[in-house]
Amino acid sequence: MFTDHEFLKSFIRSIAAKCGKHISSAFPIVDATLPEGYRFAGTLEDVASKGSTFTIRKFRERPFTVIELILYKTICPLMAAFFWFMIENKRTLMIIGATGSGKTTLMNALLTFVHPSMKVVTVEEVREITLPIKNWVPFVTRETYAIGEKVGEVSLYDLVKVSLRYRPDYIIVGEVRGAEAYVLFQAMQSGHGGISTMHAETLEGMINRLTNPPMNIPPPLIPTLNFVLHISRVKIDHRISRRVLKVWEIHSIDDNQVLAEWNAFNDTFEMFFKKSLILRKIAQQRGMSFEEAWEEVERRAMLLEYLAQNKIIKYEDIVKWVYSYYNEPESTIRRIRIGTKKIEIPITIPKLTIEEKLGIPPSTRKINIEEIRRKILSKIKVKRK
Known part of the structure; x- marks a missing residue:
């Protein structure tokens, strides 16, 4: 509390x-x-009639993990498993909600499921997203230091546009508010995966914002967005909690399918994921029957439920289990059936090049082969008999 206005x-x-x-x-x-x-x-x-004001918004040092969100009932294991399967198959998501509803937290948690072989570009105003993969290019906007000018400013639009040059599997935008949304939708239209958040309270409100200035998304591009999740703050037993209120699958600007809905009376989720046309399409593309694709979702839900039951909430531990499932799904399911609490497999990341192993900077990577050979041999101890 300040009593001195000048101070x-x-x-x-x-x-x-x-x-x-x-x-x-x-x-x-x-x-x-x-x-x-x-x-x-x-x-x-x-401009503030009651006197000068300020606010500082702090972020949690350790973001909530997907298992913590399951334990807090923000989402359920089946819902998380469904989007795990969707993210693996490069589908597009938009998370909507009010300020402080947990949009970025939910997005960050779901990004745990990104396949380690994917190349991902993230674009944010403030660095909040964390990814466990090596092929991750994080971009952060830069504000201008000139008073009343935009000289030197690097906006979300600039970064989303340049991110296409990196040929990413996924483009993640912390929040879309302006012209960067159009570039993101163009990228999703051309086959890139995309995930972002937006301030909106309803599906109709989101579409209205997207199709009007400053975003100006043409209506035919709206189905490029596959899923919309609405997260909100709710009051349960006199406490503020967060719940995913609704999940939609987008077919066109006027046609959508509700896949999940939160029941406020008993604090449970009513789910209709088997009605997903996109799940059927993925099954066809992968040469699977729909039943096999659904069984895959259920097995992942079983794994996530197991992690929740055993309070395995550390980010690093969850990543190990997810990567274990990517590498050896059958073996991983057997582990949870016998009650394995800890997994010791290394996190799988793409192999480093010789230049990266030797610490050679990109500017000097055109180096003589003999010089590389000498450096490698100098690091190897040969045992002689």
Whole structure:
């Protein structure tokens, strides 16, 4: 609580300066990021009638894992397993909800299921997403340091556009609000996987935002988005919790299928994932029957339920189990049937090139073969008899 208005203004200016920004009577609003990654917003009394104000939004140091969300009943094992299968097959998702509803938390948790062989580009304003794969290119926007100018600014639009040059399997955008949405939908139309979040309270509200300025997504591109998840804060037993209220499968701008819905009366999920046309399409593409594809989803749900029952909530441990399933699904299911609590397999990542192993920077990788050979031999100890 501040009682001295001049001290409050001085404090806001010092925080803004720490963010590399400027706030004054000429520019009385600041929206910036602290060096620790926290979001800072401040206003001076020129625009705030009750006096200068500021807010700092802190993020959890260790993000919630998918198993924690299952334990908190934000999602259920079958729902998580269904989207595990969808993410493996490069389907597209949009998570909608109000501010503070848990959109980024849910997206981050579902990204645990990204296949280790995939190449993923993430684009954010504040670095929140964590991925366990080696082939991950994280981009973060840059705000301008010039007062009242946009010189040197790197926006979400700029980064989403350049991300296409990296030929990613998946493009992940922390939140779409403007022209970057159009580039993302064009990328999804051309075969890239895509996941993002958006502020919207209903499916209709999301579509209205997408098809109007500044996003301007043409209606024929809307079905490029395969699934929409609505997450919200709800009050249960006088406590605030978060639940995925509804899941839709998008067929066209006017046609969709509800795949899951939260029942507020008994705090359970009513699920209709077997009605998914996209699941049937994936089964056909992979040469499977629909029953085999559904059995695959159920087996993954069994694994996630096992991890939840045994309180295996550490991110690294969950990743090991997920990668174990990718590598040896039958063996992994046998492990959970005999009650294995810990798995010791190494996390599988793409092999490093010789240049990367030797620490040779990209600018000098055109190096003489004999020099590479000498460096390799110098690292190998040959035992002589």
